[in-house]
Amino acid sequence: MLLQLINVSKIYRPNTQPIQALKKVNLKIKKGEFVAIMGPSGSGKSTLMHIAGCLDVPTSGKLIFERIDVSKLDESALAKIRNKKVGFVFQTFNLLPRTTALENVMLPLLYAEHSYKQMKTIALKVLKAVGLSERVYHFPNQLSGGEQQRVAIARALVTNPTIIFADEPTGNLDTKSGEEIMKILEKLNKEGNTIVVVTHESHIAKFAKRIIKIRDGAIIS
Amino acid sequence: MDLPETIKVALEALRINKTRSFLTMLGIIIGVTSVILLISIGTGLKTFITEQLEGLGADSLFVMPGEIHFEPGGGGGGGIPGAGVAASKFTFDHISDLKREAKTIKAVMAYTENNGTMRYKGKSHITQVAGVGPNYQEVRDQKVVLGSFFTTSQYNSAKKVAILGKTVADDLFGEEEPVGKKITISDQRYAVLGILEEKGGFGGFDMDDQVFIPATTAMRQFDMEYIMSLWVQSQSSETIPQTKEEIEKILLKTLDDDEFSVLDTKSILGVISSVLTTLTAALSGIAAISLIVGGIGIMNIMLVSVTERTREIGLRKAVGATPQNILIQFLIEAVVLSFFGGLIGILLGMAGAFLIGRFFTTTVTPWSIALAFGVSSLVGVIFGVAPAYKASKLNPIDALRYE
Numbered sequence: 262m263l264l265q266l267i268n269v270s271k272i273y274r275p276n277t278q279p280i281q282a283l284k285k286v287n288l289k290i291k292k293g294e295f296v297a298i299m300g301p302s303g304s305g306k307s308t309l310m311h312i313a314g315c316l317d318v319p320t321s322g323k324l325i326f327e328r329i330d331v332s333k334l335d336e337s338a339l340a341k342i343r344n345k346k347v348g349f350v351f352q353t354f355n356l357l358p359r360t361t362a363l364e365n366v367m368l369p370l371l372y373a374e375h376s377y378k379q380m381k382t383i384a385l386k387v388l389k390a391v392g393l394s395e396r397v398y399h400f401p402n403q404l405s406g407g408e409q410q411r412v413a414i415a416r417a418l419v420t421n422p423t424i425i426f427a428d429e430p431t432g433n434l435d436t437k438s439g440e441e442i443m444k445i446l447e448k449l450n451k452e453g454n455t456i457v458v459v460t461h462e463s464h465i466a467k468f469a470k471r472i473i474k475i476r477d478g479a480i481i482s
Numbered sequence: 483m484d485l486p487e488t489i490k491v492a493l494e495a496l497r498i499n500k501t502r503s504f505l506t507m508l509g510i511i512i513g514v515t516s517v518i519l520l521i522s523i524g525t526g527l528k529t530f531i532t533e534q535l536e537g538l539g540a541d542s543l544f545v546m547p548g549e550i551h552f553e554p555g556g557g558g559g560g561g562i563p564g565a566g567v568a569a570s571k572f573t574f575d576h577i578s579d580l581k582r583e584a585k586t587i588k589a590v591m592a593y594t595e596n597n598g599t600m601r602y603k604g605k606s607h608i609t610q611v612a613g614v615g616p617n618y619q620e621v622r623d624q625k626v627v628l629g630s631f632f633t634t635s636q637y638n639s640a641k642k643v644a645i646l647g648k649t650v651a652d653d654l655f656g657e658e659e660p661v662g663k664k665i666t667i668s669d670q671r672y673a674v675l676g677i678l679e680e681k682g683g684f685g686g687f688d689m690d691d692q693v694f695i696p697a698t699t700a701m702r703q704f705d706m707e708y709i710m711s712l713w714v715q716s717q718s719s720e721t722i723p724q725t726k727e728e729i730e731k732i733l734l735k736t737l738d739d740d741e742f743s744v745l746d747t748k749s750i751l752g753v754i755s756s757v758l759t760t761l762t763a764a765l766s767g768i769a770a771i772s773l774i775v776g777g778i779g780i781m782n783i784m785l786v787s788v789t790e791r792t793r794e795i796g797l798r799k800a801v802g803a804t805p806q807n808i809l810i811q812f813l814i815e816a817v818v819l820s821f822f823g824g825l826i827g828i829l830l831g832m833a834g835a836f837l838i839g840r841f842f843t844t845t846v847t848p849w850s851i852a853l854a855f856g857v858s859s860l861v862g863v864i865f866g867v868a869p870a871y872k873a874s875k876l877n878p879i880d881a882l883r884y885e
Contacts, residue, residue, distance in 0.1 A: 311879050316800060337804040344802020355797045355882060359498045369801040371487060416801070 262328070263423060263455055264290040264313055269322035271308050271478075282308040284478040285322065290457065292423070295450040297469035298459045305478040307428060310459045314347045314426045315339045327423065344372050348417025352429035354409045356401040362388065362412045363397040369420045387415040391445060407438030414445060424455045431465055443468045488807075492814040503819060506783040509776025510823030510861065511830065514854045516769035518831025519838070521850040524762030526843035530684045531754055535747045537623055537681075540719035541588070542747050545712035545729060547571065549740045571741050572709040574698075576733060580714065584728040589715040591615035592697035596704040600693060602654040602665045609650060611667060611693045613700025613709075621715050629661035629676025632696055640698035644672040647690035651677045667693065670703060684843055722746050773857060776823065777865035784816050784869035795873050796881025809874035816866020817859055824858025 271283040282305045290296055290313075300306040311317040312324060315331060318339070323332045331342060343349075356365045363384055370380040388397050391411040401409050410430060417425050427446065431439030447468055450456045458469055466472050474481045496503040547570035572592075580590045594613035599606055616637045619625050632643045644667060651660050660674045672695065681689035697709065716725040726744050733742055788795070795808060803811075828851055835844040 316878055337806065340799060340802050340804040340807075343800065349800050351882065355793065355800075357794055357797065368798070371491065372798075372802040372804075372807060374484065420802075 262289060262325075263292045263294075264288075264327075265323075265325040266309075266313060266319075267323040267325065269312060269319040269324065271305075271312060271317070272320045275320065282478055283312070283319070286475075286478070286480055288313070288473065288480065290424070290455065292455055293450075293453060294455055294457075295447070295468070295470045296457045297466035297472045298457065298475055299461065299463065299466045299472055300475035301461055303477075304475045306459045306461075306475050308478075309475065310426050310428055310457065313457065314349060314424075315342050316349075340372075344369055345420055346423045348420070348422040348425040350410070350413050350417050350425065350427035350430045352432035354401070354406075354413050354433070356409055356412055356416075358401055361398045361400060362393060362404065362415075365401070365412055366416045366419050369416060373420055384415070384419055387418045388412070390418070391415045405438070406434045407441055410434060410438070410442050411445065414442070414449075418449070418454075424457065425449070427456065427458045429460055430458065431460075431462075439465070488810055488814055489818070492811055492818050495811075495815055496818060502783065502787075506780055506819050507776075507823035507826065509779040510773060510820050510858050511776075511827040513769060513771075513773035513776050514824050514827025514858055515831040515834065516772060517766050517854055518828055518846065518850055519834050520765045520769055521762055522831070522835040522844040522846045523838065523842055524758055524765070525845040525847055525850075526839075527684060528755060528758045528762075529845055530843045531758075532751060534681075534689070535751050535754075538747055539623060539715070540747055541716045541722065542621070543714040543716060543722065543725055543729065544745045544750070545572065545714060545733070546743050546745060547708075547711070547741065549743055570708040570710050571737055572712055574709070576736065577709075577712065579732050579736075580712070580729060583732050584725065586717050586721040586725045586728060587714055588717045589617045589621055591617055591621050591713045591715075592709045592711075593713050594697055594700045594704070594706060594710045596700065596706075598668045598693065598704075600650060600654060600665055600667055602663070605654050607650055607653045609691045609693065611695060611700065611704075613697035613704075614694050615697055618694065621713050624681060625679055626676035627679045629674070632675055637696040637698055640696060640702060642667075642670060642672045642699055642703075643675050643695065645676045645678055645694040646674060647678055647688075647692040647694075648680045649688050649690040650693055667695065668703065722748075770857070773861055777820070777861035780816055780819055780862060781865035781869060783819075784812060784866055785872070787815075788812065788869050788873040791873075792876060792881045792884040795876050796878045796884065799876070799878035800882065805874040808876075809870045812870035812873045813863065813866045816870065817862035820858045820862025820865075821855070824855050827858070828854050 266286055266288040269283055269286045270281065273280045273282055286309060288309070298306045298309060308317070312319055315326065318334070319332055323330055325331070326342065327346070331339065357368065363381070366384040366388055367380045370383060375383070385394070385397065388394060391414055393408060393411055393415065396404060396408060401412070404412065430442055430446070434442065443465060446456050446458065458465065460466050574592070577590050577592060580587060592613065592615055596611050597608065598611035599608050615621070616632055616634045619631055626645060631645055632641065636643055644665065646654075646660060654660070654665060655663070661676060663674050664671050665674060666672065678690070678694070683689050695703070700706070701709070714725065714729060716722050726746065729744050798808065832846050835846050838844055
């Protein structure tokens with residue numbers, strides 16, 4: 262078992278205007294899975310991803326990550342877990358501007374204490390895996406949307422994480438680029454990577470092998 | 483992430499926004515440049531005056547009117563020391579009394595200073611006219627390089643003879659040979675006996691912009707009743723304390739205690755030294771205020787920078803940067819800005835000191851450079867902490883959503 266959420270609840274602004282984003286959610290994800298979490302806007306799917314990816318802590322309940330209870334860890338410890346074990350792909354790419362694709366991909370390695378030469382070698386490798394060897398010194402504004410997202414995927418892969426979370430990865434892409442991105446994720450999954458995609462579109466969710474539906478903070482299927 | 487890496491990351495972030503980085507550094511640069519310049523001018527002035535006084539000899543004493551301690555000499559001719567402002571009561575009798583009765587005195591000389599207009603063949607030059615004794619060259623350790631000084635008999639007869647400083651000679655005579663010619667000093671005709679060797683100057687002071695006539699002649703020329711000050715040469719620097727005592731004893735016979743002061747070069751040096759040190763420190767303190775302003779500038783820009791880079795900070799955290807990583811990164815950015823600002827300021831300050839060194843003596847001291855480095859880096863740390871802390875506390879999820 263790679264990841265387990267046990268009775269996880271998340272309440273935002275508990276003291277002023279409480280919003281319960283997640284209501285006692287239970288979820289299990291195994292190694293090698295390709296999971297889609299599908300729900301409309303406001304369903305809590307992003308909150309679920311943030312907690313599962315150790316970007317946020319539950320208000321109550323437990324998160325077991327690779328058999329360790331990480332629910333009560335401080336930000337520093339969570340950051341270290343994210344660095345080594347989690348890769349994120351965002352809808353808005355979130356690449357550093359005026360920074361080359363190569364340097365963007367190297368970023369997580371900076372916080373993992375590699376030598377510069379090691380970082381460069383690994384980064385070039387993953388950029389090749391997503392088919393961007395010709396673009397490694399380009400800046401984000403010199404790349405198309407699909408290429409930027411591919412850089413983001415390479416960055417997510419670069420620390421060899423145990424799980425990759427993609428939050429609406431095709432949201433800012435045209436249909437064709439979107440399909441290309443999902444095909445890359447499919448390929449990565451076939452190679453053994455665990456992938457979780459959060460989306461509201463069923464034709465994107467269909468790429469996954471298991472679809473979890475969520476609505477109003479609770480899982481419904 | 484280790485320190486060299488963090489510094490590289492910080493440098494990279496600053497390099498991406500070169501213009502902003504430079505403008506932020508400007509406050510520090512200006513502050514440090516001013517401090518270096520002011521300290522170097524102040525130190526140079528101190529060095530110059532010290533050398534001049536030492537040139538007078540550790541065996542010299544000055545009897546000045548009134549109870550004042552040393553006051554920097556007034557006017558453009560730069561007499562050292564200048565005649566006091568208090569009313570003088572010294573007469574030639576005092577000089578003979580001292581000569582006759584003091585055992586440790588080697589020489590006594592009258593010294594007066596007045597403004598005068600020198601004219602030669604239509605050219606005129608206004609400067610200090612010093613009235614001195616025939617033993618001037620020994621007392622002051624400054625010899626004539628052309629011609630000769632006036633003799634004791636010329637002094638005793640109050641003859642109208644003059645010795646010119648180099649600047650005056652050049653201005654009035656140009657290429658012409660001055661010795662033997664006649665000039666007018668304040669509309670009286672004087673014969674030029676010689677030219678004195680050069681002593682240099684500092685800023686507005688030119689030691690060579692002076693004319694020397696016998697003190698006896700000066701008393702009449704400028705209608706003075708009393709001699710402005712007395713220069714005394716002790717037998718050696720060791721006998722200074724005894725000489726001081728003897729002078730006081732002898733003069734107290736005819737003068738009141740508060741009508742004269744005896745100063746030796748060491749005490750004058752001490753006073754000048756402390757005055758200049760205080761002055762330099764005060765001016766530098768004012769300049770240092772601009773360092774604080776520069777620091778505030780850094781803090782402002784770092785705060786703006788943090789806000790602008792909110793999404794970037796969120797991303798860094800998402801991929802594994804701990805709050806400490808972020809804190810140190812932004813803190814180093816601030817320190818790098820202030821350190822480089824300090825470096826540029828030091829280089830500019832040294833260059834400026836070198837340029838000004840043509841007019842004023844300047845001395846760039848190593849400790850002022852170390853101080854500038856230290857303070858500017860410290861400014862970076864102090865004013866960089868708040869923004870860096872703010873950055874480190876950002877919530878990654880909110881930060882990533884920031885517009």
